[in-house]
Amino acid sequence: MAILSLAWKSLINRYFTAMLTVTSIALSVALLVGVERLRIETRASFANTLSGTDLIVGARSGPVQILLYSVFRMGDATNNISWKSYQDIATHKKVAWTVPISLGDSHRGFRVLGTTTAYFQYYRYARDRRLKIAEGQQFADLYDAVLGYEVAEKLGYKIGDPIIIAHGASDVSFARHDDKPFRVAGILARTGTPVDRTVHVSLEAIEAIHIDWQSGAPMPGLSISAEQARKMDLTPKVITAALIGLKSKTATFHMQRFINDYPKESLSAIIPGVALSQLWNLIGIAENALLIVSGFVVVIGLFGMLTALLISLNERRREIAILRSVGARPVHVFTLIMSEAGFLTLLSVLLGLVFLHLILLAGQPIIENQFGIFIEIGGLSPYAWSLLGGVTLAGFLVGVIPSYRAYRLSLVDDLSVRV
Amino acid sequence: MNLKQIALTVFLFPAALYALPGVSAEEEHEHEHRQHDAHVHGIAALNLVLEGKEVHIEFESPAANIVGFEHAPSTEADYAVLDKAVATLKEGNPLFKFNDKAGCRMETAKVVSSLLDEEHDGHEDEDEHAYEEKNNKEQEHQEDHSDIEVSYHFECTAPDKLKQLTVELFDVFPGTEKLKVQYIIENKQGGLELTAADHVIKF
Incomplete structure (x- = not known):
C-alpha cells in the first residue's frame, strides 16, 4: 500500500506530463468505445424503423x-x-x-x-x-x-x-x-x-x-x-x-x-429483415475498418505513455537510488513503476468514458438532426466492456517495460549516479 | 394450408393471369418479357420459415452442385447419381440439424427438378418436346441449366427454443460453395451466407 500511495504522489508531483499522457489515452479510448457505441445505436435505430411488414x-x-x-x-x-x-x-x-x-x-x-x-x-x-x-x-x-x-x-x-x-x-x-x-x-x-x-x-x-x-x-x-x-x-x-x-x-x-x-x-x-442483414454485412466491413483504426489510436496513446514513463525514469534514477538506500528492494521499485502505469491507464479509461459521454451529450441532437439516428446515452455493451478491459490490460503490459528497466537500473545504480 | 396446396397455387397463379379476359394474345406478345433468373454454379439458396410449430424449408440449387451435371440424364451412371442424390436430399434430419431443445423432426420432403421430369417422360413425348423447343426459346435455355428444388416440412415440439440450425449440405454435396439463407422466425427476419467453414445459422 505504501508503494501505491508513493506511486500516486509521484504522479501528482509530475501532474503536467501525467495529465497529458492520460488525456491522450483517454481520447483514444473515447474514440474506440464511441465507434462501437455508434455501431450498436445505428443498428438499433435501423432495426426499429419498420416491423410487421412481410x-x-x-x-x-x-x-x-x-x-x-x-x-x-x-x-x-x-x-x-x-x-x-x-x-x-x-x-x-x-x-x-x-x-x-x-x-x-x-x-x-x-x-x-x-x-x-x-x-x-x-x-x-x-x-x-x-x-x-x-x-x-x-x-x-x-x-x-x-x-x-x-x-x-x-x-x-x-x-x-x-x-x-x-x-x-x-x-x-x-x-x-x-x-x-x-x-x-x-x-x-x-x-x-x-x-x-x-x-x-x-x-x-x-x-x-x-x-x-x-x-x-x-x-x-x-x-x-x-x-x-x-x-x-x-x-x-x-x-x-x-x-x-x-x-x-x-x-x-x-x-x-x-x-x-x-x-x-x-x-x-x-424481405425487410433480410435486406437489413445484407446492409449490415456491407457496412460491417467499414465498421471493422473504423474499429481497427481506433484500436491503433489506442496503441499510439499507450506508446505515448511508454515514452513518458521511460523518459521520466532517466530523471528519476537518483530518486530510485534514494528509495533503495532507505530499504526499498528492487521488486519494490518494479511495483512502483507498475503502479504508476496502472494508475495512468485506469485514469485514462475513466476519463475516456467521461469524454465519450460529454461528446455524445453534445453530439446527440446533431446526429439526430443530420442522420435521424437517436443515440441513447446509457450503459455499455459487453463488447465495449471487453474493449475497455483490453485497453487496461494493454496499459499494464506496456507498464512492464519501464518497470523492468527501473528494476535493472536499481540493481546497478548507487547514490553517486550522474543524471 | 399444406405445401402441396401452396405449390399448386404458385404454379397455377401465373396461368390464371394469362387466362384473364381482356388480355389478347397480341398484347401478350408485345409484352413478352425476357427475364432470366440468376444461375451461378456453387451458389444455392435456402429459405426457412417458422410459424407455430411448423418449419418450412425450401432448398434450391443448381443441379450441378448436387449431381455434377445439368443435362438430361442419359446413361445408367447419370441415373444412379441422380437417384442417390434424391434419396439423400429426401432425408432431411441429417441435413438440417436444429438445436436439440427445439425438438424438430422432418415430416415430409419433396424433390422437384426438370432432370427428374425427363426421367418420367422418357422418349414418348419427344414430339411434344420438339414442338415446345421450337416455340419457346426460353424453355430451351432453361434446358441448359437445371435446378433442383427441395421443400421440407419439419414439426417442432418446442418452437420457442429454436435457436440454431446446422446445415450439413456442404459435406454431402461438395459442389455447394455458398448458401444464401433467408429466414423468418415468427417476427424476426434475417439473412446470411453460409459456407462449408461456417455452416451454422443462429436465429
Missing part, C-alpha cells in the same frame, strides 16, 4: 436499395411500378394488406410520400408500435397533408397551415406545385424513425398535382386548377413501392417468388 415490392433492383429508398428515404428508386401490377399483388389471396408508397416530391428538404390511409393503419415500428396522430386527423380532403413530428416542429407548422409541395428533391421556385396548395390536416406523434421527417399526402393528391405536368415541368398553355383536378380521374398510374403484409408468414417465400417472377413487369420483392 415484403416490400419495388422495381427490379437490389434488396438494400429498395429497403433504403422505401423505408429510410435514402437514395432514389430506379423505376416505378405500375398501378396495375400493384393491384394484381394487392388482390392476391395470400395478401392481407398493402400500403402503396409514391415518392419523388419534397417540401423544404423533407420528402413527400404519397400513400393511402392504410399507411396509418398498418405501418409498425419498434417491434409493434402504431403511428399515432398527435394533432388533427388523417387525410379527409384531397389536399390534406399529414406531417411527421420533426417536419412540423422544425418548420413551425400548425393544423390548418397551408404548405406548397416542390417538384423533385430541390425547392426552386419554378418547380413548385404552387397552384395546388395543401393544408396541414394532422401531425404525427414522434417515432424516432424517418416517418418524423416525412410529409404524407394521399396518392390521389400526388396524381392531382402532376395532372398538368409533363416531362418534369408544367405543360405550357395547360393549367388545371385545384378545383378542376378534383373532378378528374385521379387513379394513380404508377407508385414507387409497396409494403405488403401476408395472411400467413409461411407464404412469404412463395409470394416473394410470385412477385420476382411476375411476367408483365420486372419487380423485386424483398
Whole structure:
C-alpha cells in the first residue's frame, strides 16, 4: 500500500506530463468505445424503423436499395411500378394488406410520400408500435397533408397551415406545385424513425398535382386548377413501392417468388429483415475498418505513455537510488513503476468514458438532426466492456517495460549516479 | 394450408393471369418479357420459415452442385447419381440439424427438378418436346441449366427454443460453395451466407 500511495504522489508531483499522457489515452479510448457505441445505436435505430411488414415490392433492383429508398428515404428508386401490377399483388389471396408508397416530391428538404390511409393503419415500428396522430386527423380532403413530428416542429407548422409541395428533391421556385396548395390536416406523434421527417399526402393528391405536368415541368398553355383536378380521374398510374403484409408468414417465400417472377413487369420483392442483414454485412466491413483504426489510436496513446514513463525514469534514477538506500528492494521499485502505469491507464479509461459521454451529450441532437439516428446515452455493451478491459490490460503490459528497466537500473545504480 | 396446396397455387397463379379476359394474345406478345433468373454454379439458396410449430424449408440449387451435371440424364451412371442424390436430399434430419431443445423432426420432403421430369417422360413425348423447343426459346435455355428444388416440412415440439440450425449440405454435396439463407422466425427476419467453414445459422 505504501508503494501505491508513493506511486500516486509521484504522479501528482509530475501532474503536467501525467495529465497529458492520460488525456491522450483517454481520447483514444473515447474514440474506440464511441465507434462501437455508434455501431450498436445505428443498428438499433435501423432495426426499429419498420416491423410487421412481410415484403416490400419495388422495381427490379437490389434488396438494400429498395429497403433504403422505401423505408429510410435514402437514395432514389430506379423505376416505378405500375398501378396495375400493384393491384394484381394487392388482390392476391395470400395478401392481407398493402400500403402503396409514391415518392419523388419534397417540401423544404423533407420528402413527400404519397400513400393511402392504410399507411396509418398498418405501418409498425419498434417491434409493434402504431403511428399515432398527435394533432388533427388523417387525410379527409384531397389536399390534406399529414406531417411527421420533426417536419412540423422544425418548420413551425400548425393544423390548418397551408404548405406548397416542390417538384423533385430541390425547392426552386419554378418547380413548385404552387397552384395546388395543401393544408396541414394532422401531425404525427414522434417515432424516432424517418416517418418524423416525412410529409404524407394521399396518392390521389400526388396524381392531382402532376395532372398538368409533363416531362418534369408544367405543360405550357395547360393549367388545371385545384378545383378542376378534383373532378378528374385521379387513379394513380404508377407508385414507387409497396409494403405488403401476408395472411400467413409461411407464404412469404412463395409470394416473394410470385412477385420476382411476375411476367408483365420486372419487380423485386424483398424481405425487410433480410435486406437489413445484407446492409449490415456491407457496412460491417467499414465498421471493422473504423474499429481497427481506433484500436491503433489506442496503441499510439499507450506508446505515448511508454515514452513518458521511460523518459521520466532517466530523471528519476537518483530518486530510485534514494528509495533503495532507505530499504526499498528492487521488486519494490518494479511495483512502483507498475503502479504508476496502472494508475495512468485506469485514469485514462475513466476519463475516456467521461469524454465519450460529454461528446455524445453534445453530439446527440446533431446526429439526430443530420442522420435521424437517436443515440441513447446509457450503459455499455459487453463488447465495449471487453474493449475497455483490453485497453487496461494493454496499459499494464506496456507498464512492464519501464518497470523492468527501473528494476535493472536499481540493481546497478548507487547514490553517486550522474543524471 | 399444406405445401402441396401452396405449390399448386404458385404454379397455377401465373396461368390464371394469362387466362384473364381482356388480355389478347397480341398484347401478350408485345409484352413478352425476357427475364432470366440468376444461375451461378456453387451458389444455392435456402429459405426457412417458422410459424407455430411448423418449419418450412425450401432448398434450391443448381443441379450441378448436387449431381455434377445439368443435362438430361442419359446413361445408367447419370441415373444412379441422380437417384442417390434424391434419396439423400429426401432425408432431411441429417441435413438440417436444429438445436436439440427445439425438438424438430422432418415430416415430409419433396424433390422437384426438370432432370427428374425427363426421367418420367422418357422418349414418348419427344414430339411434344420438339414442338415446345421450337416455340419457346426460353424453355430451351432453361434446358441448359437445371435446378433442383427441395421443400421440407419439419414439426417442432418446442418452437420457442429454436435457436440454431446446422446445415450439413456442404459435406454431402461438395459442389455447394455458398448458401444464401433467408429466414423468418415468427417476427424476426434475417439473412446470411453460409459456407462449408461456417455452416451454422443462429436465429
